Amino acid sequence: MNEHAPRAKFRSMDEGTAEDWALIGSHFFPYAKGLPERVLTHLKLLDGDYGGFPIDRLQHSLQTATRAHRGGESEDYVVMALLHDIGDTLGTLNHPDIAAAIIKPFADEKLHWMCEHHGIFQGYYFFHYLGMDRDMREQFRGHPHFEDTARFCELYDQTAFDETYDTAPLEFFEPMVQRFFSAPKRSIYVSTAE
Numbered sequence: 001m002n003e004h005a006p007r008a009k010f011r012s013m014d015e016g017t018a019e020d021w022a023l024i025g026s027h028f029f030p031y032a033k034g035l036p037e038r039v040l041t042h043l044k045l046l047d048g049d050y051g052g053f054p055i056d057r058l059q060h061s062l063q064t065a066t067r068a069h070r071g072g073e074s075e076d077y078v079v080m081a082l083l084h085d086i087g088d089t090l091g092t093l094n095h096p097d098i099a100a101a102i103i104k105p106f107a108d109e110k111l112h113w114m115c116e117h118h119g120i121f122q123g124y125y126f127f128h129y130l131g132m133d134r135d136m137r138e139q140f141r142g143h144p145h146f147e148d149t150a151r152f153c154e155l156y157d158q159t160a161f162d163e164t165y166d167t168a169p170l171e172f173f174e175p176m177v178q179r180f181f182s183a184p185k186r187s188i189y190v191s192t193a194e
Helices: 018-032 035-046 057-070 075-083 095-103 109-125 136-140 146-157 170-180
Strands: none
Touching: 035 057, 035 075, 035 170, 057 075, 057 146, 057 170, 075 095, 075 109, 075 146, 075 170, 095 109, 109 136, 109 146, 136 146
């Protein structure tokens, strides 16, 4: 960041001018293009974070995405699988919400819903060991994406703790992440994007 670059002149937004917002826009869109690198950098924070699990959270994310890729899922699905737990570092108590918020402008409604609700669906496999209701996901029975989310957890997420699995490295997924974040599909800023 260049602190000497031209900046808007207002002290509050209601003082802003068209010139101020044109200047801000000239910074916003190039910055937005760096999102894939920032997401990948944040994902790397999961490296070495075991939290008691058999493998660290980065390896779990990579393994989930690898399994989805090998299962023939779409590239967007694979990226969602890769990023589904990225919120663990910032949203320990609501990590699915964090991950879902990151992918929302770029994912279709189904993938966003799956990401946002995977924590409750994943609970089917362990909530009962914590004195919780393993069938908490049943509150969503009948939702159009219920079966898709249950399938994601069954096939890819809950199985992705195998330290002997031939997991693809992060570099394998980087081009997919670049493509996924290249053009927002659902954002209030899409109509003004370059």
